[in-house]
Amino acid sequence: ILNVEQSPQSLHVQEGDSTNFTCSFPSSNFYALHWYRWETAKSPEALFVMTLNGDEKKKGRISATLNTKEGYSYLYIKGSQPEDSATYLCAFRNSGNTPLVFGKGTRLSVIA
Amino acid sequence: DTAVSQTPKYLVTQMGNDKSIKCEQNLGHDTMYWYKQDSKKFLKIMFSYNNKELIINETVPNRFSPKSPDKAHLNLHINSLELGDSAVYFCASSPIEQGNEQYFGPGTRLTVT
Numbered sequence: 001i002l003n004v005e006q007s008p009q010s011l012h013v014q015e016g017d018s019t020n021f022t023c024s025f026p027s028s029n030f031y032a033l034h035w036y037r038w039e040t041a042k043s044p045e046a047l048f049v050m051t052l053n054g055d056e057k058k059k060g061r062i063s064a065t066l067n068t069k070e071g072y073s074y075l076y077i078k079g080s081q082p083e084d085s086a087t088y089l090c091a092f093r094n095s096g097n098t099p100l101v102f103g104k105g106t107r108l109s110v111i112a
Numbered sequence: 113d114t115a116v117s118q119t120p121k122y123l124v125t126q127m128g129n130d131k132s133i134k135c136e137q138n139l140g141h142d143t144m145y146w147y148k149q150d151s152k153k154f155l156k157i158m159f160s161y162n163n164k165e166l167i168i169n170e171t172v173p174n175r176f177s178p179k180s181p182d183k184a185h186l187n188l189h190i191n192s193l194e195l196g197d198s199a200v201y202f203c204a205s206s207p208i209e210q211g212n213e214q215y216f217g218p219g220t221r222l223t224v225t
Contacts, residue, residue: 043202043216043218044155046213046215049212096208097167099168104153105153
């Protein structure tokens with residue numbers, strides 16, 4: 001059974017602070033690592049899909065890095081805003097024929 | 113235009129009933145999925161369909177059956193509903209290529225009484 005761990009489980013930051021959280025996944029047989037943003041009462045929205053070791057992706061104030069050899073990915077948010085408040089999910093896939101395995105998410109609350 | 117849509121959004125039914133949840137995607141994607149969000153808010157894959165073939169079937173009770181009338185639809189049928197089936201069910205779709213994300217529907221909240 002594949003294990004995808006996210007930390008911290010929840011996080012409270014002040015508006016304007018930068019923050020980051022971690023996704024850990026098995027370091028063998030890597031295929032893809034996904035990050036999703038999930039607001040309450042909505043559906044998960046894709047942020048990034050990362051497929052190569054050393055990948056760095058950026059979308060606005062949000063960026064992510066990937067280390068497949070050691071099995072982790074970081075998600076960074078620069079200058080957090082209240083609208084960034086959501087649960088951030090990572091999901092790992094070890095082949096093209098296997099499903100995404102989701103972590104339990106990091107719940108971010110940005111306080112104005 | 114809604115990319116991935118699900119109906120109904122809410123479904124309340126009694127134990128023992130049979131119900132269906134519909135999912136449609138207008139993105140031209142090759143693969144569609146059903147996920148269950150459990151009581152701990154954890155997303156778990158139930159099924160995926162690629163070109164009308166079931167390619168992944170996790171250890172889901174056989175009371176649950178996916179049906180795909182065409183590439184744009186993947187419906188979820190549930191027979192003999194049980195209390196433990198109460199959850200939010202999400203449909204998703206994606207292109208088949210490695211680097212493509214999944215697009216999720218809005219979810220269907222199923223309550224079994």
